[in-house]
Amino acid sequence: MTDCVFCSIAAGDLPAEVVLETDDLVGFLDLRPVFKGHVLLVPREHVVTLPDLPAALRDPFLAAGQRLATAMVEGLGAQGSFVAMNNTVSQSVPHLHLHVVPRTKGDGLRGFFWPRTKYADGEAEEYAARLRAVLG
Template sequence: MEDCVFCKIVRGELPASKVYEDDAVLAFRDIRPQAPVHVLVVPKKHVASLMDLTDEDAALAGRLFAAARAVARQEGVAESGFRFLTNTGPDSGQVVFHLHFHVMGGRRLGAMG
């Protein structure tokens, strides 16, 4: 998608503070962090939301989870705990319609739900 902000970051057209990258996934610091550690994990392939993943994207989904584990270890929150979440659709608060997961930690996070 030409005008997608995360696609522009993946292509190097916009700056980002990268913390992890492989051939399928990019992870970078959120510009409005909600926790001491707040990293976004995105597929390099444009996928609008979790609902747009297909059966053919099963390997990509696994790569996103593996990247989240790597980020948690690298950022020092793997042992203390972290939140790994995605917002899907407007009612969830999804603002950028490129699938992305938040890795958040570095302090005790409030209960959800």
């Protein structure tokens, strides 16, 4: 897609600090990082969400995410990493991207970014049954 910023980065048409590159994937520094070293991993092919990711790219995508998470520790001295992706909601660029963020205890990032809730009596079983029905 010519109007997708991540497609343009993957094609080399827009500059980016690329840290990982394969035939199918590109990892580059986020311009507005949560912490310095924050990487976005994208497929070169325009894919909007994780459910759209072709089966042939699933393993390479996750393997590259693992490599980046390891690089946060070995290359940046982080104690660990935060790895996440949004699908449609809160997805600032409509192109699948995995955030890999270096983490250190006491860095100020507080778990998930949304409020937590609880299930009412019997509600967890209902939600689990609905998901099982779709998953087969």
